[in-house]
Amino acid sequence: MNIFLYLERDTWVQRLDPRTKMIGLLILFALCLYFNHPLYMAGVSGGILAIAISARALPNLGRLRVILILLFVSSALMWPFFARGPTLLWSWGPFIVSRESLLYGIAMGLRLDSFVITGLILLSTTRNEELTNGLIRMGIPYPVAFAFSTSLRLIPTLAGAGATIIQAQISRGLDLESGNIFRRMGKFIPQAVPLFLYAIRYTNQLAIALESRGFSPGSKRTLYYEPRMRKLDYAVIVLLGAALAAGLYIRWGLGLGVILPGRL
């Protein structure tokens, strides 16, 4: 079972310093928050998608397509009922849908997907260790950075163990195919207890393995994948910074890109 997101590719995004990628992530997140007009939002999303394509991260987007579609559709369907705009399109009792709120919903859908895709780009192009090293070089204490990357590492391990546990329980009669929601909740225990105990045992062994390999939290260590800022990194940061400034000017200088004023 493979649920790791990292893709071994050699593109310019992969070669960036992890710090650049993390700063880039924050800038892109900020850009996503500027506009609530679907056209302008689509411009931002298109840019992010272009980065994803040039990082050759599309297979991962494909794997998460269901989530991406679900996020977009549910947001586009739900928001019109909560946001109110001036141009009435349709109403039924307390339910009112306006042209602006419909467009706002679409923009919000795009925004959520852009968040997810941006995060995916980072995880598809950056190794766990690179993230840790980047965080350390940004001044985060080693134990904190290490805890962060270990928890990322544990997800696929536990998912693999979980799959085996489910198979083991099915083999001795656990029936996951029928029953109402309460009965199904009860069937959660035979899966959760062994997984929980597995996690405890696993982390215990992990701690022993780490100490046996000379790891002690807080002390200095060499970074084998030493992050290094190159010209490309500075160029990317400058470029993204420029985009941030341009967005700022369009949004507040020219007052464009807003479909529903007063909403994020």
Next chain:
Amino acid sequence: MVVVLGHGGAGKSTLCASMNGIVPHFFRGQYRGRVTVKGLEVARHKVPEISRIVGLVLQDFEPQLFSTNVELEMAFGPENLCLPRQEIESRIRHYLPFLGLENFRRREPASLSGGQKQRLAISSVLTMEPEVLVMDEPTTDLDPEGREEVQTIARRLREQGRTLLVVDCEPETGENADQVWLMREGQLVARGVPREILTDIPRLKSCGIKVPKLVELFSEMRWPGRPLTAREAIALIEERGLAKTRKFKLPDPSIARTGGASILKVEDLGYLYPAHRIEALREINLNIQEGEFVALIGQNGSGKTTLAKHFNALLKPTSGRVLLRGKPTTEYTHREISRLVGYVFQNPDHQIFCNTVYEEVAFGLKMLGEPPSSIEKQVSSALETVGLTGYEKKVPFALGKGERQRVAVASVLAIQPEVLVLDEPTTGLDDRHQRSLMEMLKNLHREGHTIIIITHSMETAAEYAGRAIVMKGGSILLDGPTRDVFAREDRLKEASLYPSSLVQVSNWLGTRGLTVRQLAEELRA
């Protein structure tokens, strides 16, 4: 090189852990006396300090591999030693080919095979260049080839002048050692050269260690000499004219075997793992009859488990079909199929979750909606079969590995399935527990159950299974009566397997016996 042998719970792992200070720093308790390594008293220093001198490879290799590629895994130790990057780089370049991992430098550890993972766990300790290397049961999960690889590594490390302390359950590991130590109930009971320790039958037995089969045979036949390897034994037999070789006849393969009704039939089965798009099984054709005892053997990753998971529809065929009592497995519900085919997973901890052994064993029956009276009856009969009567109220988590394994078997057995599939039932058990578990399966087989075991222990397959199926790269390489399959050493080698030394001698003699007793009877006749 010292090899430590002992029964389960003899204290071998605790001994290993006290070499680098995991005991008493991590596992606290009453600690008396002291361990010194190169004049350093271990208990007075922190584990990371001692790790510069003593490298410890743990038994379970999964939690030891936490990096995202092979190179980083090997760099982790040296990084902690604060070595400069160039030095780390050169050590990685040195140790990759040393353990045959040079083509896997950028690979994700989880994608490696069992043997490769084990070699990576060892090499990630070796890059720290410790003077003492302690390995806790490094070969339990490995196929014969993987075992051989680890043995070769041990020899090469010894040539480099490093000290090795290896713990194991199998006496074969001790053959090449300088010294063998025996442990029993937390005490070191004997120390000496392998030839002396491994041929002392009463003492080995008292420590719960398997007696090397050839030693047992020679003692049973009252032959002089106590050979440890097949080559030694053959030389002795030839030299002294202890027995005559005869002609072993392979039966004509064109004569179809007849037997009971077919219970599991596999037709042109192919399976593709959806996540990796790797073809795990290819054109498997198989017919298992009621009441057979089948061993599925093959290298790690040859597709044994993938095939077995088709027997109870845990996996669904990509192509072809699996017929259970003449009906495709895909047409059964999980409920129906669990009554016909029971599947015991390798690790009992993947399924144990109840507070008492009774509830654990009754779980399946409750799920299937059996009435309470019959649940009680079936649970107590299942517990009796596995020899755990009187354990009903005990907490399963607190039992030993061998007992937990039995609870897992009982919980599947309680449903009284006709076919019982067991994945590596003897792995991690010591001789006594292995034997009693296999005897229990033998009894179930006698009562009419069809038994299918997946195993990498050639000895277990030879001793208990009537039929052996050898898998290689997702296809069936050999299929037939166990005796005949094990006679074809050249074909087995294609699957990187070789029979145990006893069977090798039996092959050379041209006898049919696969166990010490069978062979002795045949030779006396």
